[in-house]
Amino acid sequence: MAAGFYYIIFNPAAGAGTAVDTFKKIQARLDDLHIAYEIKVSRYSGHTIQLAKQIGGFNHRDDAVMLVIGGDGTLNQAITGLHQTEHADMPVAYIPAGSGNDFARGVGLSQDPLKALDQVLAADHPTVIDIGHYTEKTRGEAGYFVNNIGVGFDAAAVAATNRSRFKTILNRMHLGSLAYIVGVIGVFFSRKPFPVAIYVGGKRTYIQQAFLVTTTNHPYFGGGVRILPGADPRDGKLDLIVVEHLNTPYFLFLCLQLLLGRHTRYKRVHVFESPRIELETPSLEFGQMDGEELGSRPYELSFHVEKQNFWFVV
Ligand SMILES: Nc1ncnc2c1ncn2[C@@H]1O[C@H](COP(=O)(O)OP(=O)(O)OP(=O)(O)O)[C@@H](O)[C@H]1O
Numbered sequence: 404m405a406a407g408f409y410y411i412i413f414n415p416a417a418g419a420g421t422a423v424d425t426f427k428k429i430q431a432r433l434d435d436l437h438i439a440y441e442i443k444v445s446r447y448s449g450h451t452i453q454l455a456k457q458i459g460g461f462n463h464r465d466d467a468v469m470l471v472i473g474g475d476g477t478l479n480q481a482i483t484g485l486h487q488t489e490h491a492d493m494p495v496a497y498i499p500a501g502s503g504n505d506f507a508r509g510v511g512l513s514q515d516p517l518k519a520l521d522q523v524l525a526a527d528h529p530t531v532i533d534i535g536h537y538t539e540k541t542r543g544e545a546g547y548f549v550n551n552i553g554v555g556f557d558a559a560a561v562a563a564t565n566r567s568r569f570k571t572i573l574n575r576m577h578l579g580s581l582a583y584i585v586g587v588i589g590v591f592f593s594r595k596p597f598p599v600a601i602y603v604g605g606k607r608t609y610i611q612q613a614f615l616v617t618t619t620n621h622p623y624f625g626g627g628v629r630i631l632p633g634a635d636p637r638d639g640k641l642d643l644i645v646v647e648h649l650n651t652p653y654f655l656f657l658c659l660q661l662l663l664g665r666h667t668r669y670k671r672v673h674v675f676e677s678p679r680i681e682l683e684t685p686s687l688e689f690g691q692m693d694g695e696e697l698g699s700r701p702y703e704l705s706f707h708v709e710k711q712n713f714w715f716v717v
Contacts, residue, residue, distance in 0.1 A: 455484025474501015
């Protein structure tokens with residue numbers, strides 16, 4: 404079955420505004436091909452959730468696909484909104500147009516918008532890919548993530564990057580990953596290790612000196628860093644990595660090994676894989692979800708994996 408209609412959700416703020424050019428290219432190609440669509444533009448932070456709720460709530464077509472043009476945060480919000488309707492099974496197509504685009508990397512979707520559109524248009528049935536669901540008990544929140552949820556180092560780096568005046572400039576130069584690296588260096592010297600308790604398969608693991616605690620759906624985070632090369636977004640499991648910080652030189656060594664893809668072989672790097680994972684941090688820590696800030700708090704998180712219909716071929 405071919406897609407008969409595309410509901411487009413477009414975030415013009417994604418990629419520090421570079422998504423606008425991407426959107427124009429996609430629209431021109433759809434018009435050339437006489438493909439039917441309707442555009443909904445995200446006008447403020449969080450608006451994408453409302454737009455996806457409207458699409459899922461009012462759609463009556465069996466052949467409709469929701470096509471998201473934006474970054475990982477936009478995709479997250481579109482899926483979150485769709486899951487608040489009776490049409491959570493509507494397939495989601497995606498054109499990466501953000502700064503990091505880790506989901507596209509993680510599932511094998513091209514970073515080139517027109518090539519990604521070719522992958523979308525080549526689909527004739529939904530493709531099922533894992534997404535994560537989380538519940539955060541400290542503040543009674545719940546939701547979905549497509550990439551990862553991090554507590555500690557990466558989340559502090561996201562918070563620092565978002566407050567950085569360099570982010571917009573670097574994004575305009577297509578150097579969004581560099582903005583994140585600047586944030587990483589900034590927090591590296593300011594954050595302290597913290598204790599974390601992990602619960603997987605009925606077993607509790609306590610780690611006293613955790614620094615990075617990231618639960619991920621696929622290998623990438625932070626705009627292309629392969630944090631967990633073995634994480635597979637189609638295996639029905641989530642992966643959790645905890646990197647300890649014993650002292651600065653050793654942590655720097657582990658970071659170097661991470662960049663070389665060899666970090667998981669060291670005993671101060673802990674990897675857990677399961678459809679269900681729980682963790683608790685007693686201290687106030689930063690959190691991030693798909694690159695969006697979750698705020699600072701003691702975290703009590705439960706994760707499980709769910710299946711989502713997507714619409715593209717890889
Ligand atoms: N019209 C808008 N103006 C400002 N912000 C918006 C608007 N629409 C959505 N947003 C917000 O834009 C933010 C960034 O979106 P998104 O994550 O898609 O892009 P990105 O950060 O550039 O990409 P990535 O997450 O892939 O690095 C989200 O927090 C979203 O709520």
